[in-house]
Amino acid sequence: MKLKIGLDFDNTLICYGSLFHDCAVGGNLLRAPLPAKDRDSVREHIRAAVDGENKWQQIQAWVYGDEIDKAEMCAGVGEFLLLCRQKKIPVVIISHKTRFAAKKREQGGSDADLHQAAMRWMKNHYFFGEQGLGVAEKHVFFEATRQQKADRIAEQGCTHFIDDLPEMFVESTFPGGIIKMLYSATLRRAEGVDHHFCSWTDISRFFRDLIGGAARSAERLHVDDYC
Ligand SMILES: [Mg+2]
CATH class of the missing domain: 3.40.50.1000 (HAD superfamily/HAD-like)
Known part of the structure; x- marks a missing residue:
């Protein structure tokens, strides 16, 4: 075959592990750390917040760009x-x-x-x-x-x-x-x-x-x- x-x-x-979470905290887009630090949990939390889609796109820009080396x-x-x-x-x-x-x-x-x-x-x-x-x-x-x-x-x-x-x-x-x-x-x-x-x-x-x-x-x- x-x-x-x-x-x-x-x-x-x-x-990416907790990188989405760490970037969200580091960029002051999350006020306090979340119990679950995986991408899906962060996405769900951020998107539900005021201006959430905007914030989520910011985090993605950081993670897939300059921060990728940490993955x-x-x-x-x-x-x-x-x-x-x-x-x-x-x-x-x-x-x-x-x-x-x-x-x-x-x-x-x-x-x-x-x-x-x-x-x-x-x-x-x-x-x-x-x-x-x-x-x-x-x-x-x-x-x-x-x-x-x-x-x-x-x-x-x-x-x-x-x-x-x-x-x-x-x-x-x-x-x-x-x-x-x-x-x-x-x-x-x-x-x-x-x-x-x-x-x-x-x-x-x-x-x-x-x-x-x-x-x-x-x-x-x-x-x-x-x-
Ligand atoms: Mg994929």
């Missing part, structure tokens, strides 16, 4: 990419990311080039180069809309796509015939997804089984939820 794996970037390869690689991503490198499975990164944030510096946001920031983060985490994790810079694509991202996935001929957003898989132009793999530790069941994973360790195991032709148990064969 000839494989080509497409990967989302934000919250799939790069994990970490999601646990298990390095091992997964090395597995692909070792087994010569082509990998492409296809991200829905505009070049500049909606909120510019004069609006309290940032003028940082978000594509450059993401590429810098990947370089710093050894994605590229001879001794790196085997990703080619030319195989990283940033698309301005979700639809263009779906088009790129089709154009690249991916056999599998891994994303943290189930909405991506139900995008009207998402190509048929691609195995849809949701990576999310927080979501439970999601519609239109072929497999649901909570960890990259399980994703690596899935592909190791696939390429190894390992006989999976009959029970396993019918399970699409690996969490």
